[in-house]
Amino acid sequence: MNAVLRCSGYDLSGIEVVRAEGCKLFCADGREIVDFEAGVWCAALGHGHSKLRNITHAQIDQMSHIGYRMSNPLQEQAAVEVLSTVDFGDGQCVFLSSGSEAVELATQIARKISRKPLLLTLSESYLGAYGSAGTKSPHEWVLFDRTLCRDCPPDHECTIRCPHLESIPFEQIGAMVLEPGASGGLVRFPQQKLIHTLCENVQSKGGSIVVNEVTTGIGRTGRWFGYQHYSIQPDIVAIGKGLGNGYPISAVAISAGVSAALQGTDFHYAQSHQNDPLGCAIAAEVIRIMREEGLVERSAETGQFFHNQLEQLASEYGMVREVRGKGLLLAIEFESEWSHRSLGTVFSGLLDQGFLVGYKPVANLLRFFPPLTISEQDIERMVAALAHLLATT
Numbered sequence: 001m002n003a004v005l006r007c008s009g010y011d012l013s014g015i016e017v018v019r020a021e022g023c024k025l026f027c028a029d030g031r032e033i034v035d036f037e038a039g040v041w042c043a044a045l046g047h048g049h050s051k052l053r054n055i056t057h058a059q060i061d062q063m064s065h066i067g068y069r070m071s072n073p074l075q076e077q078a079a080v081e082v083l084s085t086v087d088f089g090d091g092q093c094v095f096l097s098s099g100s101e102a103v104e105l106a107t108q109i110a111r112k113i114s115r116k117p118l119l120l121t122l123s124e125s126y127l128g129a130y131g132s133a134g135t136k137s138p139h140e141w142v143l144f145d146r147t148l149c150r151d152c153p154p155d156h157e158c159t160i161r162c163p164h165l166e167s168i169p170f171e172q173i174g175a176m177v178l179e180p181g182a183s184g185g186l187v188r189f190p191q192q193k194l195i196h197t198l199c200e201n202v203q204s205k206g207g208s209i210v211v212n213e214v215t216t217g218i219g220r221t222g223r224w225f226g227y228q229h230y231s232i233q234p235d236i237v238a239i240g241k242g243l244g245n246g247y248p249i250s251a252v253a254i255s256a257g258v259s260a261a262l263q264g265t266d267f268h269y270a271q272s273h274q275n276d277p278l279g280c281a282i283a284a285e286v287i288r289i290m291r292e293e294g295l296v297e298r299s300a301e302t303g304q305f306f307h308n309q310l311e312q313l314a315s316e317y318g319m320v321r322e323v324r325g326k327g328l329l330l331a332i333e334f335e336s337e338w339s340h341r342s343l344g345t346v347f348s349g350l351l352d353q354g355f356l357v358g359y360k361p362v363a364n365l366l367r368f369f370p371p372l373t374i375s376e377q378d379i380e381r382m383v384a385a386l387a388h389l390l391a392t393t
Contacts, residue, residue: 013351020047023371023378025356034378036357036370044218044242045289046371052245055285056278064278068270078280081287082251085224086237090256095249095275095283099214099240100128102250105269106210106238107133107177109254113261114174114207120198121177122146126184127212133177142168144198146190158193160201168201175210176202178234180226182215186363187324187331195230208235208258214250215329218242219290219372222300222327229326245286249279295372303327305376306368309383317390321364328372334364342393349389355382 006012016028023046025033038044045052059074066072079093096102107119107127119132123143127133132140148164160166176199181189199209211234216226220242227234235258240250254262273279290296307323310332314320319338325331334343340361347359347366358367366386370378 015351022046022048023374031354033351033354033356034370034374034382036355036368036374036382038369038371039246040241041215041220041369042241042244042246044220044295044372045245045286045293046373047246049245049289051289052282052285055281056247059278059281062277065273065276068274072275072277072280074277074280074284075275078251078284081284082239082243082253085287086234086253088237088253088255090259091254092259093251093253094269095251095279096271097248097250097273097279099212099238099250100130100134101271102238102240102252103128103177103210103212103214104131104133106212106236106252107131107175108269109236109252109258109262109267110175110177110208110210112265112267113258116172116174116207118142118169118172119175119177120144120168120173120202122179122183122190124183124186124188125177125179125212126182127177127179142173144168146194149191149194152191158191158197160197165197168198170201170205170207173202173205173207175208175236177210177212178227178230178232179212180216180230181221181326181329182226185215185358185360185367186365187329187367189226189229189324189326192230195232199230199232210234210236210238212238214238214240215369218286219296219299220327220329220369222296222303224296226326243283243286244279245282247279247282249276249283251283293373299327299372302372302374302376302379303330306330306374306379309379310368313383313387313390316387319390325368328368328370328374330368331358332366334366336364338364340364345393346386346389349393350382350385353385355385357382 017025018028019026023034025035082093083091120142123145211227213225217239235255237253243249310323314323319335321335322333350357
């Protein structure tokens with residue numbers, strides 16, 4: 001496999017996967033591995049879902065791709081499905097190919113309708129692999145470090161009179177861009193009152209709220225979208241990963257107000273695979289399956305079970321610093337004095353026993369983003385294997 005340029009920055013495991021079904025990966029050497037990463041957090045329905053496979057095959061037989069000047073009924077059907085999940089009513093939707101592209105387009109739209117020079121986000125946000133959202137250069141972005149608020153008493157009022165917030169130039173900010181929980185895979189959910197304060201002050205000055213739901217959307221946190229844990233209503237939502245269940249489809253959903261504001265501008269955006277019929281068919285079917293199988297509710301229930309299992313494990317092993325997350329977006333952070341080599345041994349040990357989990361050594365973190373169809377039995381088996389490794393490493 002030397003012909004493939006490996007530039008992701010992640011080490012290869014040496015395992016060759018030849019098939020995936022449900023929550024399992026089937027390897028060339030005959031091993032079966034339970035996938036607690038859902039690919040790259042994409043396979044919300046599990047790998048190879050039969051209904052999605054059938055709709056994909058049927059659409060490929062008809063048509064996969066058309067150009068800019070043509071339309072297809074699937075585009076409208078998929079847009080209606082997406083808009084219903086974010087409660088945008090008379091809003092609009094565009095379909096793209098990747099989460100990074102969706103966030104970048106969302107920020108471009110926010111800039112266009114506000115005409116203000118700056119965007120605001122939390123400093124730990126991961127917003128994409130390229131573009132303005134990816135680089136977050138200081139002449140375009142204000143980055144707020146939410147750890148400044150870490151020691152704020154729970155009953156303390158959060159206002160822009162706070163010395164940590166008073167330097168934010170809200171008059172110049174066209175949008176607050178919120179990543180509600182993933183933080184580049186660190187699984188950190190920002191403080192409720194902080195997010196309310198930032199959003200309210202941006203909106204009161206004529207700015208909009210953009211949410212990056214590429215990782216936290218499509219049921220991952222036990223609700224349709226991560227922003228729903230904050231009781232805010234965004235103006236623009238970027239969606240990816242789970243929307244295609246492994247197929248590269250993303251979306252930008254805009255409210256009716258944003259849509260009306262765009263009509264009076266010269267805004268244009270064109271991409272070769274924009275609103276492709278195949279991607280639209282898949283996105284619409286993913287949302288239908290999520291509803292039919294109650295997977296948002298299942299994510300919340302199974303996630304609570306999983307969280308309880310991890311909390312019980314943490315109570316028994318002193319090297320665990322924190323268990324955190326919502327729904328089926330969970331992580332265990334280990335104490336800093338516990339060596340990265342020990343964590344690597346645990347990760348490798350789990351893989352040897354048939355469990356693929358997320359592993360972020362720079363943060364002393366193990367991460368769990370399984371398909372929303374993961375069973376409690378697989379969770380119990382993995383946690384038991386993890387407990388054994390912690391006891392013997």
